[in-house]
Amino acid sequence: MRKLVTGLAVTGLLFAGSVATAGTANAAQPGATCSEYTTSEPLLRSNSTGAAVQALQCELNLSINPNQGYRLDKDGVFGQATLSAVYKFQSCVGLTVDGEVGPQTWAKLDYWSNAAGWAC
Template identity: 50%
Template sequence: MRNRLVGGLVTAGLVLAAGIATAPAASAQASQYCGYTGAQPTLRYNSTGDAVKQLQCELNHVTYSSWNSHLDEDGDWGNATDAAVRRFQGCTGLGQDGIVGPQTWDKLNGWVLTHGWINC
C-alpha cells in the first residue's frame, strides 16, 4: 500500500512539474513573437510599459483579421485596449473582468502560438 501511495505521489509530482515547466515555455515563445518583454505581470486599465506593448501586440496578432481593428502598440492601456481585452476574454470563455492575469495571459499565449486569428 505504501509503495502505491509513494508511486502515485511521485507520478502526480511529475505531472505537476511538467505542467509548470510548459507554461513559461509558451510565455517565452509568445514574447519572442512580439519581442517587447517576456514578463507577464497582472495588468489592468491605466497600466503602462513594455508588458502592455506585449499585450497589445499579441491581441493584434489574434484579433486583427476577425475584428478589423488594430491597437496602437504604445504601452498605454486605454479604452481601445480595455475593450479588446474584455472581448478576447469573452470569446475564449474567461470572465470579462478586464484584468490580464495568469489565466488571460495563458489563453492569449495559446492563441498566439496555435490558433492564429480568433473569430468571435
C-alpha cells in the same frame, strides 16, 4: 515495397499539407513575435503602462482577427482601445470578462497569438 512507397507518399502529402497551412492565422504578420517587448506577464488592468502592455497589445493583435476592428497601436498604454480588445478576447475564449489581464488571460493569449487561427 508498394506499402512502403504508398506510406511514404501519404506521409509526404500530410506533411506538405501541414506546411502549406502553418501560420495562416497570422498571415498579416508572418513570423511575428511579441517577446521583443518583454517576457514578463504581470497583472495588467486599465491605466497600466510599459513594455508588458506593449506585449499585451501585440498578442491581442495576433489573436483577434483584424477584420473585427480591434487593431491596437503598440504604444504601451492600457487605454480604452486595449480594454475593449481585452473584453473581446476574454469573451471569445470563455474567460471571465473583467478587463484584467492575469495568468489565465496571459495563458490564452500565449496560445492564440501562436495558433493557426484566430480566437475571435
